Amino acid sequence: MLEKDCSKFRDFIQNNAEFLNNPVIKDFLYNKENYQLLKQSICHPTFQNKEMLDQAFRGFYFNIRFTAYVSSTLYFHAINLDKKISRMNYCFPVTLDQPIKEDSEVTLKEFAVYHEDFELKSDNILDYITDANIFKAVQSLTANQRNILYLVYIKGWTDSEVGVYLKKSQQAVSKSRNKAIKKIRSDLKLSSEDCIL
Incomplete structure (x- = not known):
């Protein structure tokens, strides 16, 4: 103790x-x-x-x-x-955050126009594009690719939902969408060569 x-x-x-x-x-x-x-x-x-x-x-x-x-x-x-x-x-910005050209700081979202009292009702994606270069690039896509881009980026559908609607597999829709985006980037001379992870 x-x-x-x-x-x-x-x-x-x-x-x-x-x-x-x-x-x-x-x-x-x-x-x-x-x-x-x-x-x-x-x-x-x-x-x-x-x-x-x-x-x-x-x-x-x-x-x-x-x-x-x-x-x-x-x-x-x-x-x-x-x-x-x-x-x-x-290296992989959201589609609308990407510059429209390699040497430009202007992004795709700056061309997205929002009007509170106006709603464009068109199923043609070209009607939503205000930039001449992007319009030309999207116009050169196939009708199927333009339709997929419309359903995904204008209507906000997932690739799976688009696949059900168009009676195609989700993989086919995803492949077409990626090919279309790649072609648009190529047409706009966008490059991601310096983005190596």
Whole structure:
């Protein structure tokens, strides 16, 4: 049993003020059980008391290091994920975010016109295009490709929905749509050669 006042412990506290003010040691001793283990090992310096204090501190320090490791890992993974997403967004922008020409900063969405009190009711995608170069590029597509682009980008259907409507497989619709977009990009001289992941 511990006596209330242990002169060895008081001396230890006075002689080791700097050590006891270390943030890690302060945090360790903030726990009452750890504080009592320190006091017991100083007032009654047996092998068992010192071993119990040592084990408690090793467990405490392991938790600190493990928490720091996990925090650091999460932080760097978050940074790398953010870089990867930014790079993918740069290399593969949404169709409307893409520049109309390689040396242009003007994007396709800047040609999208919205009128609150006017709704264009046409099933021809060409009627929705205001830029002459894009109009010409889309006009050079097959009727099937133009129809697929209309259903996907004007009506907002998925490739699967378009496939059901046109009685084609989702893969065939997706292939036609991608081929059409590729041809439009080619006609507008868009390039993605410097976008290598």
